[in-house]
Amino acid sequence: MKILFIYYVPSGGVETLARQRSLALQRKGVIFEFLYYQKGSGLQNIKEKTYITDKDHVIQSIVEREKYNAIIVNTDNVIIEKLRKMGYKGKIIYEIQGLGSFEQAERFLEFVQPKIERHIDAILYPQTPHLKKYIEKYFTNTKKYCFHNCIDAELFSYVEGLPKEKNSIIGWVGRIEENKNWQLFLKICARLLEWNKDLKVWMFGDDTLSFLTDEQKRKFENQVAELGLENVIERFSNVPYDQMPIYYSRIGNSGGFLCSTSKVEGFGYAIVEAMSCMCPVITTDSDGVKSFVFHNETGKIFPQDDVDAGVKEAKDLFNHPVLKQKIRTNARDYIQHHFSPEIYAQHMMNMFKELKI
Structure with missing residues (x-):
């Protein structure tokens, strides 16, 4: 199974999630590739195959060539309809991780619903009460999946043997x-x-x-x-x-x-x-x-x-x-x-x- 993840820039929590998810799914035989619209500091952390482009014709050629089983798009609603117009017929999962204040989140989801609901196959989001409330309200006809993100606590864990700090x-x-x-x-x-x-x-x-x-x-x-x-x-x-x-x-x-x-x-x-x-x-x-x-x-x-x-x-x-x-x-x-x-x-x-x- 090969999946493409699309987001604006490799930085912050979304970039961390993309890598952690890729590592978790590798053990199940799933290959993740990333596409970001611009360069970001998180590139230094990424080992997966990664594309940096915001050009529609380049994105279309990548999608046609790589034949992804599914595409996960985080937050960007504009690319959703574009992917369908490019001829992509696989599953599209729309991911939400954080949208600012409660008011901003509700306004955003109300705005994007009529633009994307007919093009997506599911919505994915973390166990966050306000996101659940608004997604249930506006996306009544879409499959929804809600579960915690992950972290590899064996790799990202307490480090023994560090020198004592002089100050708190x-x-x-x-x-x-x-x-x-x-x-x-x-x-x-x-x-x-x-x-x-x-x-x-x-x-x-x-x-x-x-x-x-x-x-x-x-x-x-x-x-x-x-x-x-x-x-x-x-x-x-x-x-x-x-x-x-x-x-x-x-x-x-x-x-x-x-x-x-x-x-x-x-x-x-x-x-x-x-x-x-x-x-x-x-x-x-x-x-x-x-x-x-x-x-x-x-x-x-x-x-x-x-x-x-x-x-x-x-x-x-x-x-x-x-x-x-x-x-x-x-x-x-x-x-x-x-x-x-x-x-x-x-x-x-x-x-x-x-x-x-």
Whole structure:
């Protein structure tokens, strides 16, 4: 079986999912190839055959030559009708992983439904309540498949034998854009540094995508200066995927945590990755994360835009090492048992069988 995955750019959680899915399905004899419209930092992580093009005639020649059994398209609704006009008669699965705020997600799905429903064979999405609600509402005549994404916890796991950290580290992963709510993260850090001036702050992102506008860049730099964080924050750009377990493990070993401040997450790969590496997670109530972050069991959850609550949960983690160790262990075990490539591959194979691929 040979399947093509199409997305805009190889970066972020979608690129991670594409690779993890490919690895999981290889064991079932499924070959995945990727097509992205433009280059991105995630290319450094990809071993699969990958095409970079946004030219319709090139895409058509690839599809005709390779004779894919199915094509999975993430988010892009325009390519769906084009594929059918190109003569592709195989199965098309439309994938949704995250669409911004609740309002943005509903508006998007309402907009694309009449444009794509007659051309697709199924919709695939993670176990995210708001996505389920809107997809059920607008795609009444389409087969729908909903299950967790996967992570290979044997390859992406806690790293033993790292040197001891001198300072506790607060980590953050994401793009500098509104939905990731970096403003909230900076405010929490500033408050915690008033309480403990020896804390370190690490921010991970993709500089090729982070500052989506000059205005966002100015906002970020201005808030960093206003809060006096210029000499505290260390920024990491485009860290290779296989190196991230080292950073997550170092954060966990330091006594610190990964802080996620997103307004809405369809899934949240960075959170799952941190949990797999025994790095405690404190996250906003961003919907998708609630299917695997359970308060004071596998992580900590606090209300949206509540700086006081975020600071309180962080201090609680710092002040209670027994709770912190319980969360670290529980989180790792939960990810290993519920997000395994084997479970994911079986879900995918069942979907393929039902769709007669």
